[in-house]
Amino acid sequence: MTETQLFVGGRLRAAAGGGTMPLHDPATGRVTGSAARASESDVDEALEAVARGAAAWRRSDPRERARVLDGAAALLRSRAEEVARAITAEQGKPLGEARAEVEQSAGYFDWFAKEAVRDLGRTWSDGDRTFAVERRPIGPVAAFTAWNFPASLPARKLAPAVAAGCSILVKPAEEAPSAALAMARCLVEAGLPGDAVAVVTGDAPAIAERVIGSPVIRKITLTGSIPVGRELVRLSAEHLQPLSLELGGHAPAIVLPGADIAAAARTLASAKFRNAGQVCISPTRFFVPEADAEAFAAEFARTAAALVVGPGDRDGVDVGPLANERRLAAVESLVADLREGGARVLTGGRRPEGLPGWFYEPTVVVDVPATARVLTEEPFGPVAPILPYADLDEAVARANAVEQGLAAYVFGPEDAGREAAARLEVGMVGVNSTALAVAEAPFGGVKSSGYGREGGTEGIGEYTVAVYTQVRPQ
Structure with missing residues (x-):
């Protein structure tokens, strides 16, 4: 039997009150463990943590962000077999596919380490005034991911958020949380402040409503179904958080x-x-x-x-x-x-x-x-x-x-x-x-398959805002 916990403030811990939910082996249908079921107080603690983490990490040097991502990629590769076996146990895919998924996830960390130091801004002058456009971190991110790729889907969100200087709260699918927890630990061990990443598991609709309803969250990203995407758009209306949605395909x-x-x-x-x-x-x-x-x-x-x-x-x-x-x-x-x-x-x-x-x-x-x-x-x-x-x-x-x-x-x-x-x-x-x-190409769709892109040079832009400054000499 395995037990997964919450990851808040740079450490693993049980849910308040000891709440859990069952994990199943898809190959047998049997219960093989449990995942922590976050309470409202757990979610609030995670939100408070990523608010603190955003304030600290947004001031980090891009080269430091790159070092963290490079270090996390190396740690993830060193634990690849353990993470792959957890994916197979929780999600069911063949072990060879799970190993390839872990390597793909490390590849997203590699790619966004390079993107972290890319200058996305521009400056120009008309001779009297200087104009500058810079890309600043958008702020704390809420990320929701599906169960079909328990490692690569969170990696596509963790890596660009960290590269852009954002903190991030991840809600992985309740069926397969271990890979997301492993990557969060790799990031913190590589030097990311503990408050800059949180992973919470539990009742998905309740967590989504509480997280998106918080003014802490400045950006939402989802990989999931079209109905869930529509519900997150509705929930985001109060605080007008921008969304990146990678929804269903056909x-x-x-x-x-x-x-x-x-x-x-x-x-x-x-x-x-x-x-x-x-x-x-x-x-x-x-x-x-x-x-x-x-x-x-x-x-x-x-x-x-x-x-x-x-x-x-x-x-x-x-x-x-x-x-x-x-x-x-x-x-x-x-x-x-x-x-x-x-x-x-x-x-x-x-x-x-x-x-x-x-x-x-x-x-x-x-x-x-x-x-x-x-x-x-x-x-x-x-x-x-x-x-x-x-x-x-x-x-x-x-x-x-x-x-x-x-x-x-x-x-x-x-x-x-x-x-x-x-x-x-x-x-x-x-x-x-x-x-x-x-990792090098933008991933996303049109029509009801959503909007926004993950990967490529486009991917990091989803986690930034353009700030324009005009300066005239005194």
Whole structure:
């Protein structure tokens, strides 16, 4: 049994009154530990701490911020195996994926260490007056993250906040808090003032309401669902805090005429079933020319059927369990809806035998009815509909016909791929590539997928405000 605590004022401690909530192993469904359930007084103490931390850290030299981030990256890498195993135990993904996620998180610290010393301001003169624009820390940040990437999602928020000179209060998902706690500890051990970072766990709506309702918080950042994003926007109205929102996706993948059909099917299937499909930029709707659809679906299904499903800590496993029982029920409902509408399941479509946890087989469906819920609802699970199209205009129109606009993929000849990519209403496009999440590039969407960007040179700007000064000689 494991127990996770709160991290406030630079130290781990239990919640006031000893409140806890259960942690489950997704591979078995069993309770394997507990997480601290923060009380109102715990949240208030965390808010007071980050208010003090902001006052101190905003005065830090950018080179000091860079040193802290570099040091935290080194510490995180030294603890990578421990953190990765905690991710697999709490969230379920295969251990290899968890290790890669920890390394990606350290990479965000690396990148923003460099951004910390970049001069984002500018000066100019008209001969009589001097004008200056500087980027100042926005102030204490409230960060809310989801359970599908327990390390990299908090890292994308911790790293730019620290680089910009902000303090930050993190509310990780209650299912998988250990990675966020580990990174906070790494930052403090690397030299960040203890009051500049806090991690609280517990009842998410209650914590969000109390944190966002506090005038201490000057900035909100969320990775989560569209409904949660809308609720945080509503809560932020009182104090008019700016938000960065990375919300749901429903990424189309368009295979063009002239594409290598077999290679595209294998690449997209591998991307689709990573993290059991619980990825906001996962390809979710596969548009294929009518002449190639049968061959594509057959190769896609062969690739899916060959994936090994099992507990994430078992050697050779490709697909772990879904992270919680809610996701399992949601995926089963989507597949039932497909079957009721006449869709044909090529592979999967059921829970695997002999596995007691929240597992679902990689599922590939064809003959999908236009009314199927999976075409408009983000599946966030291992379900892949193959959708033939007559011409590119049709494919693009169907690809854009959803409220989400996070990511998209195009496979085929490069020039045609670029032209198709330019027509898609999303924040990120991969042409013959599915590896979109890199520290050096901005990550975010359009439409109901949110606004603001994480990563790239754009990422640190989300945690600063532009202050303009005009000086005339006396």
